[in-house]
Amino acid sequence: MTTFTFWQNSVSIHQAPLVRALSDLGVNVRVVTTRGLASGRRELGWGLPDYGGAELHIEPSEREIGVLIERSRNDNAHIFSGIDSYAELNSIRPRLIAAGGGPLVAVSEPWDPRGCARKVRNALAPMIRRRAIRDYDMFLACGDLAMRQLRRMVNDPKLVHDFGYFVNPSRLLSAPQTNEVPIITFAGELSPRKDPLMILRALSTLADVPWKLNFVGDGPLRSVLKVEAQKYGLTDRTRFWGAVEHARVREVIAVSDLLILPSRFDGWGAVLNEALVDGVPVIASSMVGAKTLVRGTLQGGVFEVGRWRDLARLISLELDAVSDQSRKQNLQAWANECITAEVAARYLIRLLATNSTETAVAPWKYRTDSKGMGQP
Template structure:
């Protein structure tokens, strides 16, 4: 293992959704990257298809001891940047942050999603983040995933000049041409069937669209599965809705490249990487305004943003999409080209490197997805 690195990432676990960025930084930009993870991939994540996470040439250390963390910090004080995943990180990661700030270092950055602001628990989370975010002077860049995250951390006193838009960036699908699409336009929902993901609102919206206008495939499982099956029967949608218990990630990517629209109606989603996957495949999206990935939807090219919990708004967005669906090869190609320029791992890697190597006290730069629409 190398003794010094350009970038050191401190994470709670290896991430399927951050692996493309690591590969772009190493194989694409030639940077020396170390990833330190507090723990291994959980059984729940493995059940969701997180097998075989590939960080490319990046070095990976999992479950380091306290002494190993201290040594990794001391050996890499000269790294261009240390980048921590989350403000409220795991104890080992906090130990690394504390050790780093006690001595010499160059650039410290944090990548963070917003916290879930719903209900009393949301208020308590805000208090926790306010307490842990008092020492913003140690942080040179806060990579905030989505509009909500930028607003939340600015409200806690993080200087606007330090906040940089960020997200999760995925590779293009292995296949972008799945042949001609026939029959009715197809919608996909991909995610756990939980209240937070709010898939029942999508079913209610589908009932408000003209009969025989769409087919919907719901990929995922969860506690709402039975009640959703009942909803489909009650609304007489059995011929329009199919359920898939589980699908491997590569199969999901192929399915997204073949469908006409992805819908993510979540009440709250820190990001929602499936939106990134759809856009990279050239498939437009309908996404709720409480998903971090709605940051990628800034024009009709990418899709529509709706308020969560509003089946009528989703139905209206579906109706608008009917006018141009199925998605034409030309429209899909235009969207893919935009995605490759603006939200690909390579674009994100170049943006991250430019941001962490800027001069002190220089404000962060516009993100590529905000410049290229």
Template sequence: MPERRYRILFVASHPVQYQAPLFRRMAKQSSLDLHVAYCTLRGAEAGHDPEFGASIQWDVPLLDGYSWTHVLNRGSGAESFFGLFNPSLWKLIRSGNYDAVVSYVGYVRASFWVALAAAKLSNAAFIFGTDAVSLAPRDQRAWKSKAKKFLWPRLFRLADQVIVPSASGVDLMRSLGIPQERVTLTPFVVDNDWWMQQSKLVDRPAVRAGWGAAPDTLVILFSAKLQPWKRPLDLLRAFAKANLSNAILVFAGAGPLLPQLESEAASLGVAYRVRFLGFLNQTQLPAVYTAADLLVLPSEFEPFGVVVNEAMCCGCAVIVSDRVGAGRDLVAPLCPELIYPFGNTDALAAILQRAHASPMWLSGLASASRKQMETRGPQENVTATVDSVQTAVTRIRRICTAAIAIVPPTHPGVSPEPKKR
């Protein structure tokens, strides 16, 4: 019997460097007939990224190797409900004869609701999820947490299958009352092969020399947007407290905190040991991770943190705060001591001191990090995504079959017998 082939539409806000390799892999799956609908082309085309505070265009191919459509955005393009409003999704889904629609657009955008309504009326399975690991919002406003506690159980019951990228995300869905069989873990991944291959091409001593780092210098890296919730100032202050005799701190990223970081580095007396690289495009990052010894992600709000995957692929050990979702999935299995309480700069400084004093320990962690990524790559995500589609479509077909079975047959030209009084 031939393998069942599912016709799937993915709805995405814009091309993303992490998703494109997954779409390419899924396009090669014999069980999937895949198409992607983009609500904007930001990222593939130059466009303003409000969090970087700059115009960004990624320098890796984002639209090759799979079928896609740009659906015209009638919205404002702002970070608001009607920032993404793509009414043409309605016709695309209603006429597309899809078995499932997978939305990577969040419920806070109008286009999500267009896709949801069209999929439900077309008897297509509707699959969506969240990267959240708790109800706490990034801005810490209490009313939002209360609203989510009331609304999210109802929201996620609209999904024929919920997809989440982390173990903590699975726990969150279960706490909201979503049954285990309705939740699929589709792990956050990067294109491991690409990162590892690029890392092998890096002239590590030359990159480090460009930063003024000797072979035995401890290079500590921050790779993220310089935004308040990423807490780069925590790392800078911990670095100063650690008072390491032979170490430098490298910031790779752009954002509004840059002037404050530069000023504070000077006031702490460590400016001569701090490097600011600015925004780095995708092809520039493997060299940075490969040349560094240790990545630190001190975020206050970080549902996952895919930079952890990137760094580990390049053989870089990682420290994270306990607010980083990747800590549980990727860091704890190697060394739980590399996870510290958010905001505790003394605890972070102590880990930096240990790393500085124990280069062999750090080298072992780097090797273990790279090894771990061999079993957490794109194929694991693709397999889980296909499983979520199969599960959701099977459930929808079973419901439709049951509904048909309970509807009494009708015959043309024959009126039903009137009820007796």
């Protein structure tokens, strides 16, 4: 029986769907997380995500890790979160290799390339990470930037494959909903890195058309955003939800007409997945890893990071398209074929069952027409 062991730094709601899908497809899955659910998320009422039939080990002791290494050394694959980002996992990897375990696979988001210090660090990354890189037999890159970075670092670029994070439809709506006024949603931390201020600036140029705006989440920019909304005369059209439980976030997104993620940098941005699988188009900045899912106008649009006028233009196009009743169903159909957890699980099984240097096209990168619809 095929067996995969996931070595993760923490419990993750955005990795659990993939694990659950693998288990449902008959793969024996073991998940080892060195940390449990973050305290902040517990305070919001979050519980452990559903890992399905996977064997779950949360915060195991050193002795228990030794037992798990021995039990798992003959597994078909050991899948690590990050290349060398987490000290706890860095200590496990050489012990697993010494025990004869393998092959080893690294799932890696991109490194933030912004700023002089980061540029120097990224330039030195191949040298710094050379030893860790040699430990792995395959790399799963989350987004196009991660693909470019990793392919510059490894000896054989064919060892690097497209990957990401995956979720399933929320199933919160029994029937398509039509809003009287288009609803635009931002979901995430209200922080400079996520740059929610850009949304208000862009929407201030579209005050003559109907829309409502949701900010779902909390963070250091909340008070600033309220001041800016007042300055632009948008207070009555803007709602601040604060931090809410994840299921409620999914519900707000599912009934929206558009989701925007304008981040200055986002390693992935699973909120884009959450919108797309529920048939909600998205707009993302060019520095969001999950922008790779935006294959055409069906999925939404991508603007150059920091350019609020380009964002405003895309929002205007999306507001014009709200009346297209077939778009939601077409988008959901594409998502079901290309980016659900089950689709990703089948893709991962195919990658790990064959020679890792073979070319495999990620499902979301199947050839598409100009609108982003999949082609055979």
